[in-house]
Amino acid sequence: MAGRTKYLLDEDDLPTQWYNVVPDLPEPPPPPLHPGTREPVGPDDLAPLFPQALIAQEVTTDRYVDIPGEVLDVYRLWRPSPLYRARRLEKLLDTPARIYYKYEGVSPVGSHKPNTAVPQAFYNAAEGVTRLTTETGAGQWGSALAFACATYGLDCEVWQVRASYDQKPYRKIMMETFGATVHPSPSDLTQAGRKVLADHPDSTGSLGIAISEAVEQAAGDPNARYALGSVLNHVLLHQTVIGEEAIKQFELAEDTPDVIVGCTGGGSNFGGLVFPFLREKLAGRISPEIRAVEPAACPSLTRGRYAYDFGDTAGLTPLLKMHTLGHEFIPDPIHAGGLRYHGMSPLLSHIYELGLLEAIAVPQQECFSAGVRFARTEGIIPAPEPTHALAACVREALRCKETGEEKVILTALCGHAHLDLPAYNAYLTGQMVDNDLAQDTLETSLAGIP
Amino acid sequence: MAGRTKYLLDEDDLPTQWYNVVPDLPEPPPPPLHPGTREPVGPDDLAPLFPQALIAQEVTTDRYVDIPGEVLDVYRLWRPSPLYRARRLEKLLDTPARIYYKYEGVSPVGSHKPNTAVPQAFYNAAEGVTRLTTETGAGQWGSALAFACATYGLDCEVWQVRASYDQKPYRKIMMETFGATVHPSPSDLTQAGRKVLADHPDSTGSLGIAISEAVEQAAGDPNARYALGSVLNHVLLHQTVIGEEAIKQFELAEDTPDVIVGCTGGGSNFGGLVFPFLREKLAGRISPEIRAVEPAACPSLTRGRYAYDFGDTAGLTPLLKMHTLGHEFIPDPIHAGGLRYHGMSPLLSHIYELGLLEAIAVPQQECFSAGVRFARTEGIIPAPEPTHALAACVREALRCKETGEEKVILTALCGHAHLDLPAYNAYLTGQMVDNDLAQDTLETSLAGIP
Numbered sequence: 001m002a003g004r005t006k007y008l009l010d011e012d013d014l015p016t017q018w019y020n021v022v023p024d025l026p027e028p029p030p031p032p033l034h035p036g037t038r039e040p041v042g043p044d045d046l047a048p049l050f051p052q053a054l055i056a057q058e059v060t061t062d063r064y065v066d067i068p069g070e071v072l073d074v075y076r077l078w079r080p081s082p083l084y085r086a087r088r089l090e091k092l093l094d095t096p097a098r099i100y101y102k103y104e105g106v107s108p109v110g111s112h113k114p115n116t117a118v119p120q121a122f123y124n125a126a127e128g129v130t131r132l133t134t135e136t137g138a139g140q141w142g143s144a145l146a147f148a149c150a151t152y153g154l155d156c157e158v159w160q161v162r163a164s165y166d167q168k169p170y171r172k173i174m175m176e177t178f179g180a181t182v183h184p185s186p187s188d189l190t191q192a193g194r195k196v197l198a199d200h201p202d203s204t205g206s207l208g209i210a211i212s213e214a215v216e217q218a219a220g221d222p223n224a225r226y227a228l229g230s231v232l233n234h235v236l237l238h239q240t241v242i243g244e245e246a247i248k249q250f251e252l253a254e255d256t257p258d259v260i261v262g263c264t265g266g267g268s269n270f271g272g273l274v275f276p277f278l279r280e281k282l283a284g285r286i287s288p289e290i291r292a293v294e295p296a297a298c299p300s301l302t303r304g305r306y307a308y309d310f311g312d313t314a315g316l317t318p319l320l321k322m323h324t325l326g327h328e329f330i331p332d333p334i335h336a337g338g339l340r341y342h343g344m345s346p347l348l349s350h351i352y353e354l355g356l357l358e359a360i361a362v363p364q365q366e367c368f369s370a371g372v373r374f375a376r377t378e379g380i381i382p383a384p385e386p387t388h389a390l391a392a393c394v395r396e397a398l399r400c401k402e403t404g405e406e407k408v409i410l411t412a413l414c415g416h417a418h419l420d421l422p423a424y425n426a427y428l429t430g431q432m433v434d435n436d437l438a439q440d441t442l443e444t445s446l447a448g449i450p
Numbered sequence: 451m452a453g454r455t456k457y458l459l460d461e462d463d464l465p466t467q468w469y470n471v472v473p474d475l476p477e478p479p480p481p482p483l484h485p486g487t488r489e490p491v492g493p494d495d496l497a498p499l500f501p502q503a504l505i506a507q508e509v510t511t512d513r514y515v516d517i518p519g520e521v522l523d524v525y526r527l528w529r530p531s532p533l534y535r536a537r538r539l540e541k542l543l544d545t546p547a548r549i550y551y552k553y554e555g556v557s558p559v560g561s562h563k564p565n566t567a568v569p570q571a572f573y574n575a576a577e578g579v580t581r582l583t584t585e586t587g588a589g590q591w592g593s594a595l596a597f598a599c600a601t602y603g604l605d606c607e608v609w610q611v612r613a614s615y616d617q618k619p620y621r622k623i624m625m626e627t628f629g630a631t632v633h634p635s636p637s638d639l640t641q642a643g644r645k646v647l648a649d650h651p652d653s654t655g656s657l658g659i660a661i662s663e664a665v666e667q668a669a670g671d672p673n674a675r676y677a678l679g680s681v682l683n684h685v686l687l688h689q690t691v692i693g694e695e696a697i698k699q700f701e702l703a704e705d706t707p708d709v710i711v712g713c714t715g716g717g718s719n720f721g722g723l724v725f726p727f728l729r730e731k732l733a734g735r736i737s738p739e740i741r742a743v744e745p746a747a748c749p750s751l752t753r754g755r756y757a758y759d760f761g762d763t764a765g766l767t768p769l770l771k772m773h774t775l776g777h778e779f780i781p782d783p784i785h786a787g788g789l790r791y792h793g794m795s796p797l798l799s800h801i802y803e804l805g806l807l808e809a810i811a812v813p814q815q816e817c818f819s820a821g822v823r824f825a826r827t828e829g830i831i832p833a834p835e836p837t838h839a840l841a842a843c844v845r846e847a848l849r850c851k852e853t854g855e856e857k858v859i860l861t862a863l864c865g866h867a868h869l870d871l872p873a874y875n876a877y878l879t880g881q882m883v884d885n886d887l888a889q890d891t892l893e894t895s896l897a898g899i900p
Contacts, residue, residue, distance in 0.1 A: 004461055005526040011454055076455040077829045106556065108829030110868065150826040170620065173871040176878055177825055375627055376600040379527045379558030418868035421623040428626055
């Protein structure tokens, strides 16, 4: 199997357990706190928002969690996903590096998001919930939850960040085709939305605001729960099918990654790919560098503060210890809508603090330049989010060209850009700008951390 | 391998030859004629439009044609494509039928079109051509050729049918991302286009007009050639990788199709899937019913005339013996842009006349209804074109439910709808109408056949 263009696994090789990195870490991550008492939150605090099964997964210290058969049956529609060797990109870059990408765009909605949407919908349906609310940035998560809800017969209501709602009308249609209802956020349907609109009638929204709206709606309806597409432990847990498959695929390729790069917004695609490799690294079996790549316009790991902060703008969530730009931070409307989040997964933030991964921030034009090169060689037009990983991958491959090192680079290609093509149009027609975060804007926003 | 959700082949199982059905037919298809002399056209007549290798493939009587290694290397980016068992759709329909679909949406552009775009670009590049011109309806073919030209370093210029150009702006961006130049058709860049615009300034265009424009441009530039995405023998030849793979995959599934349904516009996806199965049927090894499904608004097989007619509107092509609605026919702007062609592949037309396949026409709302059911069970939102095949598949499955027959249905799912989502929006919001072709319109158009 060495020497192939792609490394495929059969349905029998689908992982049957998710991997929980927490028990393998040298110390556990700090717990979420109740904003009033500043005491660790318990299951009862989370019960209005999440079903019991997911609350249990959020705090479990088991190394492995079984994947229900009903979830595996849906995963089988697109999983295992392929691992590619980017031979044509390597040739274009004239690099001695070997570049691999794990491609999640084969899912029904074109990204990694259904990996967690499906089990989240399953566990909610199993506990009698009939309606799920959520936010969506780029629209990938909303589409994924819409598909998952169609699968298990749940109603699905999505607050889509206004910037994406306007830039990406096709995403709304996809969600509606799967049967969901979509609102732009901020909306006048919630107190949180109305408050933002009163202060900023032209608000382009943010994930933080949209989360406030969806949380508020779920908390007010006993038959409804809320679903989050990233950030939380159980979300990253579900995504580890990516990394588990990739490890098997590297065995087929008879190769081992030296550098693993992925984009980070809330951190779920990155964590999903990286955690199984981190397990192997902590056990001393491999020693890859692990590199998170974030947008220069929303650099939570590289320029944020590691502190307890709210996950949403209105302050409805528990306090999470994470790298944050401040919960009131509204990122510029860059095209990578899925990376426009003020915070970072607490678990990834903790791992970063432990020194187990590094992080860089990249401006968006460099990212789209890498995306176009990738499309013209590998055929896949990458979503704006993973162009950040590709930009870092190109940097590394060109470094290898200078030094002659034959490094093995693994890139998380978490989705395609079919519904994000206006972003490429902006890039190709010279209408894209690099929105670096100004220091004074950052300081104002950091001052809002409670 | 029986009992799976999907049947995958490895790169080693990629077909290394295309299959030519012509020598296996009881009689050969009638040749194309020169419009002036009404004599069969020779290679010299076609040389201004196509490279020698493709002209040779157009008339070959060899049963198999080797696929060049350079083409296989690009096919490997997405081929072999998966064969799925639609277990969740079967359950929804409560049918004893077993439904399989061969999914071509895994290609870089989301359809079967790159299967022929890649070899066409390869052979042109090998003979020193530097520029390819073409038309595109739904945009799938233009995207495929844009990708293929990027792969071999050719310039690519696409005339996109105005109705699709306006309905599907994302397609244009995809073509441009791959490096192509895109014009709406009719355009004022060609004599053919200017003539149409003079008579019909608001023309929504047609494949026939767009072909005239692309052919005119290629014929006027010695470094350019023209590429066609369907209809011709060499195009259908290249598409037979679909059927060859499907036959191997049915062996893995330990099953045999009783009914094969596919949509027909120019006929390339249908021929590509069907011809290898037809070989097996003609050899007496299997006996499936083979059913072409066309839109009620553009029913060339079911309501057209079997006659010599032009392939384009302006009358620049050789005369082709085919089922045609008349070369001046302009179909209503239905959403299945890829099926808006006045004629049908001469080879498929001939096979239809031989009684080796049947044909039905289906109105578009029934098609989109099937498409939504499919999306909500199987997760893939089908392109408007293959919703026609799915509508026929649903009809057959529901017939089986009534009769209790456990038929095995194979459907050609030739692409996804990511760039066609406005069509689903029209359907979901009740803005879609069924444009059945009026008899008097048809008779006027048929009168234009030379």
